[in-house]
Structures are given as C-alpha cells and as structure tokens.
Amino acid sequence: METKQKLLVAKIGGNIIEDKNALDSFLKDFSKVEGPRILIHGGGKSATKLASRLGVRTEMIDGRRITSAENLEIVVMTYAGLLNKTIVAGLQKNNCNALGLTGADANLIVADKRPAQFVDYGYVGDVTSVNSKTLKGFLELGITPVFCAVTHDTNGQLFNTNADTIASEIASAMGAYYDVSLFYCFELKGVLENIEDKDSVIEYINLEKYSELRDAEAISDGMLPKLKNCFDALQKDVSKVHIANADFIKDNTIKHTTLSL
Ligand SMILES: Nc1ncnc2c1ncn2[C@@H]1O[C@H](COP(=O)(O)OP(=O)(O)O)[C@@H](O)[C@H]1O
Numbered sequence: 001m002e003t004k005q006k007l008l009v010a011k012i013g014g015n016i017i018e019d020k021n022a023l024d025s026f027l028k029d030f031s032k033v034e035g036p037r038i039l040i041h042g043g044g045k046s047a048t049k050l051a052s053r054l055g056v057r058t059e060m061i062d063g064r065r066i067t068s069a070e071n072l073e074i075v076v077m078t079y080a081g082l083l084n085k086t087i088v089a090g091l092q093k094n095n096c097n098a099l100g101l102t103g104a105d106a107n108l109i110v111a112d113k114r115p116a117q118f119v120d121y122g123y124v125g126d127v128t129s130v131n132s133k134t135l136k137g138f139l140e141l142g143i144t145p146v147f148c149a150v151t152h153d154t155n156g157q158l159f160n161t162n163a164d165t166i167a168s169e170i171a172s173a174m175g176a177y178y179d180v181s182l183f184y185c186f187e188l189k190g191v192l193e194n195i196e197d198k199d200s201v202i203e204y205i206n207l208e209k210y211s212e213l214r215d216a217e218a219i220s221d222g223m224l225p226k227l228k229n230c231f232d233a234l235q236k237d238v239s240k241v242h243i244a245n246a247d248f249i250k251d252n253t254i255k256h257t258t259l260s261l
C-alpha cells in the first residue's frame with residue numbers, strides 16, 4: 001500500500017492569539033515543524049472586544065456567535081484583517097512562507113448559511129466543500145496556508161464559520177492526499193474532567209467517554225463544537241486528533257487529550 005506524506009493541520013484559539021508571548025512562542029515552534037503544514041486561527045475573544053468598543057452586542061449559543069450584519073463586519077475586519085495578517089507576519093519573521101486566506105480566496109472553502117431551525121445564527125456558514133486540490137498545490141510550492149474563520153457562498157456573501165469547524169473540514173478534505181494529524185492548541189492542558197482543576201486532563205476520549213462527559217455536563221462553551229469537530233474529523237479521513245496546550249507543537253510528549261472513535 002502506498003504510504004501518504006504526513007500533513008499537520010493545527011488550530012489556535014482566541015486565548016493564545018490574545019497573549020502576545022504565547023502567540024510568538026507558538027508561531028516560532030510551528031515554523032520549525034518539518035514538512036507540509038496548515039494553520040487555522042480563531043480570535044473570537046478579539047471580535048467580542050472590538051464589538052464592545054463599538055457598542056455592538058455579542059451573543060454566543062453553544063460556543064457559536066450569533067452573527068448579525070453588524071457582527072459580520074466586525075468578524076471579517078478582525079479575523080481576515082488584523083489577526084490573519086499579524087499571524088502571517090509573525091510566521092514570515094520565522095522564515096515560514098505563510099499565505100493568509102479566507103474561504104473566499106481561491107474559492108477554497110464554500111459554505112451554506114446555517115438554517116434557522118431552533119436558533120437563527122445569522123451570517124454563520126456550514127462548510128459544504130474545501131478545494132483540497134488547490135491547497136495541495138500551495139503546499140507543493142512550499143507555502144503554508146493560514147486560514148481565518150471566514151467562508152463564502154460563491155454568490156458574494158461572506159460567512160462567519162467556527163474556526164474549529166474549518167480546521168476539521170480542512171483536515172478531513174486533505175486526508176484524500178495526506179496522512180493528516182489535527183492539533184487543537186489552546187491555553188489549557190487538554191479536556192478537563194473538572195474545569196476548576198487545570199490538571200485534571202482526560203488523556204483519552206472515545207465516543208463512549210464523550211457521551212458520558214456530555215451527560216455529566218462536564219463540557220460547555222467552545223469545548224462543545226471542538227469535541228464534535230474532533231469526532232467528525234476522525235469519522236472522515238484524519239488519522240490523529242489531539243487537544244493540547246499550545247506548547248504541544250514543540251513537545252509532543254506533554255500531557256494532553258487524544259481522541260479516538
Ligand atoms: N471540560 C472542559 N475542559 C476544557 N475546557 C473546557 C471544558 N468545558 C468547557 N471548556 C471551555 O472551553 C474553552 C475552549 O474552547 P474555545 O474557547 O472555543 O477554545 P479556543 O481557545 O481553542 O477557541 C476553554 O477555554 C474552557 O473555558
């Protein structure tokens with residue numbers, strides 16, 4: 001059987017992006033990773049802060065932002081503008097040839113407006129396709145794609161899409177060509193049994209444990225979409241999925257959470 005080349009798909013969240021030292025350190029370590037790699041970043045915290053400065057209300061339900069037309073302007077400015085370009089410049093500083101992207105660029109990620117069933121999320125998109133062939137072309141040129149949490153519908157409409165979902169969808173699509181590892185990097189050590197105890201890391205979570213954690217209401221907020229996205233990726237074409245501290249990028253032996261079906 002033909003062995004596929006390894007590909008790292010890493011995602012960093014808002015708490016890392018907001019902490020200059022943590023971000024600098026992550027970007028330095030990420031730049032040292034050998035072989036093809038893709039970075040996805042969130043930045044929900046920064047968008048919430050800008051909204052508050054502009055007097056615009058923020059509402060999150062189950063870890064996802066209710067995105068009005070005004071919120072969409074804020075998230076596009078924040079994610080596709082300041083944050084994406086700051087991260088790209090930080091990678092360039094470390095000799096990593098990064099290319100900052102939204103899903104609209106090169107038609108890379110297409111989404112449909114999330115249907116308003118129980119909750120109307122507004123301008124939130126659910127991913128329908130990832131242009132994996134074009135992404136592979138970038139990787140083969142030695143370019144490191146850096147995605148923010150913005151997608152489009154091919155009809156001129158931009159959408160806000162959870163960054164964890166973008167990471168999961170990209171990892172799954174790239175599984176057709178590569179042996180993909182997906183790392184969700186954040187400020188904690190992993191998924192915690194007890195959110196009050198930062199050392200109570202659950203080292204392995206399978207579907208059964210996931211169901212137990214949900215029943216016990218041990219997971220909430222952004223961890224809800226994150227875990228769903230981990231299992232979605234494993235059910236598609238992704239070999240390994242980890243939730244870990246941002247330091248995991250340089251030291252794969254630190255305590256963290258590994259997901260399996
Ligand atoms: N059991 C849990 N273990 C770890 N984090 C949890 C748990 N339940 C809820 N959370 C929350 O989920 C957050 C991570 O989700 P999110 O904010 O979306 O992450 P990111 O920084 O990657 O965007 C944590 O900061 C924490 O507040």
Ligand SMILES: CC(=O)N[C@@H](CCC(=O)OP(=O)(O)O)C(=O)O
Pocket residue numbers: 012013014015041042043044045047063064065075124149160161162163164222
């Ligand atoms: C639809 C939706 O919720 N989109 C997210 C996108 C940013 C994100 O995911 O940021 P973190 O990774 O820092 O949480 C939001 O606007 O908060």
